[in-house]
Amino acid sequence: MTTTWRHLPAPAREIAQAAxxxxxAAQARDAGAYQPAVERLAAADRAGLVLGGVVRLLLEEGHPDGLDGDDIRQVLERCVRSTAAWRPDVDPHVLLVLLAGALGVYDPGDDDAPPDPAAIARHAPLLVADLLAATGRPLADYLSAAFAEVARTELHD
Structure with a gap:
């Protein structure tokens, strides 16, 4: 089944399609399709926010009793190991920042600049694909929920 995102405003539709x-491409380990897709994702404003929401939702579903440091380490190690064979440029630090950011515990401190949007776009789909493998549910479910959360947050701010 293919999800159409016609009900979304154009910027959100672009994020959904690019994501x-x-x-x-990450699930298929298709490096040729991955690069243009992440470039498109990097150009989409607020894509990192939406993908961060998807990661958080996936983590919450996969760990209903909460996460601890060992859980985060296992997610990080599994993603790096499964990805490194076809994406040798995978950066564990960027994945860790994505995990911490999705959980709301990322503090870059004085000496640590956050990854740029291109790095986020290159790594977030890898993490999402890895986490999706455990759920058996389609990405569209999580994207829809993440867009709904963004809309609720913007409405209350």
Whole structure:
């Protein structure tokens, strides 16, 4: 089943389409399709916010009793190991920042600049694809929920 995102405003539709392409390429381990998809994702304003919401939702579903340091380490190690064979440029630090950011515990401190949007776009789909493998549910479910959370947050701010 293919999800159409016609009900979304154009910027959100672009994020949904680019994220779907990038995560699909990551799931297929298709380096040729991955690069243009992440470039498109990097150009989409607020894509990192939406993908962070998807990561948080996936983590919450996969760990209903909460996460501890060992859980985060296992997610990080699994993602790096499964990705390194076809994406040798995978950066564990960027994945860790994505995990911490999705959980609301990322504090860059004085000496640590956050990853740029291009690094987020290159790594978030890898993490999402890895976490999706455990759920058996389609990405569209999580994207829809993440967009709803963003809309609720913007409405209350």
């Amino acid at each position: 779907t392409e990038a995560v699909g």
